[in-house]
Amino acid sequence: MVDLNKLVRENVIKLTPYSSARDEFNGKTGVFMDANENPYGNLNRYPDPYQRELKTAISKVKAVEEEKIFLGNGSDEIIDLCFRIFCNPGVDKALIFTPTYGMYEVSASVNDIEVVKIPLNDSFQIDLKKAEPCFSDKNLKLIFICSPNNPTANSMNYQDIEYIITKFNGIVVIDEAYIDFSEKPSFIRLVNKYTNLIIMQTFSKAFGLAAVRVGMAFSNPAVVQYFNKLKPPYNISTINQKAALGKLNHIEQKKQQVFRIKKERERLSGILLKMHVIEKVYPSDSNFLLVKVKNASYIYNALVNRNIIIRNRSSMVDNCLRITIGKKSENDQLIRALKSISI
Numbered sequence: 525m526v527d528l529n530k531l532v533r534e535n536v537i538k539l540t541p542y543s544s545a546r547d548e549f550n551g552k553t554g555v556f557m558d559a560n561e562n563p564y565g566n567l568n569r570y571p572d573p574y575q576r577e578l579k580t581a582i583s584k585v586k587a588v589e590e591e592k593i594f595l596g597n598g599s600d601e602i603i604d605l606c607f608r609i610f611c612n613p614g615v616d617k618a619l620i621f622t623p624t625y626g627m628y629e630v631s632a633s634v635n636d637i638e639v640v641k642i643p644l645n646d647s648f649q650i651d652l653k654k655a656e657p658c659f660s661d662k663n664l665k666l667i668f669i670c671s672p673n674n675p676t677a678n679s680m681n682y683q684d685i686e687y688i689i690t691k692f693n694g695i696v697v698i699d700e701a702y703i704d705f706s707e708k709p710s711f712i713r714l715v716n717k718y719t720n721l722i723i724m725q726t727f728s729k730a731f732g733l734a735a736v737r738v739g740m741a742f743s744n745p746a747v748v749q750y751f752n753k754l755k756p757p758y759n760i761s762t763i764n765q766k767a768a769l770g771k772l773n774h775i776e777q778k779k780q781q782v783f784r785i786k787k788e789r790e791r792l793s794g795i796l797l798k799m800h801v802i803e804k805v806y807p808s809d810s811n812f813l814l815v816k817v818k819n820a821s822y823i824y825n826a827l828v829n830r831n832i833i834i835r836n837r838s839s840m841v842d843n844c845l846r847i848t849i850g851k852k853s854e855n856d857q858l859i860r861a862l863k864s865i866s867i
């Protein structure tokens with residue numbers, strides 16, 4: 525068992541959080557004269573700081589108790605809060621497996637936290653032999669594991685992840701932004717078993733609400749309390765809470781879209797594989813494909829000239845492009861454009 529009180533920064537433990545008007549009284553009806561709001565209008569009231577209605581709905585869909593759920597203004601806010609809860613600026617460190625999502629490193633820099641980078645192996649899997657010696661570093665507080673991983677598209681081995689959770693005496697954050705596109709199991713159940721585990725998911729990908737900025741964290745209630753302590757009081761607007769709730773009330777639509785995207789992923793991958801400009805299509809558990817080509821910048825620019833925007837990930841994986849799965853018509857447009865490019 526990990527001792528949370530030894531991991532959390534001292535100033536965070538001592539901190540007296542801001543107590544909002546809606547913290548002190550949170551009944552739904554009454555004459556509200558406590559928050560200096562304008563009495564007129566329908567967006568005139570401050571949002572529920574703990575997003576109770578939305579959490580109740582998430583709790584049902586994910587089968588996780590409400591007190592184990594935290595919601596952030598996108599996963600980005602959750603990543604930042606992880607650093608601010610557990611890492612002392614200029615002292616502590618976080619570990620990431622590269623290539624991976626860029627926000628971990630950016631957020632670390634913002635918080636003046638050193639990042640230890642362990643490269644994934646040739647199959648884009650975690651190299652435990654390289655990672656494990658770092659676990660004994662007293663200043664290493666956080667390990668981020670992105671699975672399915674962006675930009676490599678694959679999931680990390682389940683056993684490797686669980687090994688890390690059991691061997692590391694700090695916090696393990698598993699970013700499951702793409703879990704709905706994968707056949708592999710989520711780690712969400714394990715928050716009941718391990719106290720040092722934080723699972724992140726998001727409304728930005730499968731739920732189709734990138735504009736709305738709602739990220740989810742699942743962890744033990746003590747960690748959730750620290751998230752609540754540090755977050756800005758009204759971090760998710762009423763409009764955004766309603767938008768997310770609306771999607772949960774129409775969960776069939778999301779399932780259908782995920783099904784369609786996965787079908788298109790297989791179709792597009794099969795077609796790309798046969799094209800002479802494509803050297804390799806990596807297996808994908810996500811809503812994008814990582815493809816290797818001979819000259820990534822040439823193809824990237826040729827596609828931009830044809831008004832098709834993909835992501836050149838060559839700085840992370842040699843001559844690789846990342847293609848988000850679009851609608852069928854969009855994928856067909858991409859295929860036509862690629863066929864028109866001569867190299």
Ligand SMILES: *Cc1c(COP(=O)(O)O)cnc(C)c1O
Nearest residue numbers: 598599600625674701726728739
């Ligand atoms: C897209 C993505 C997210 C989502 O971030 P939000 O801030 O919730 O939009 C999180 N993690 C990874 C790895 C992603 O690719």
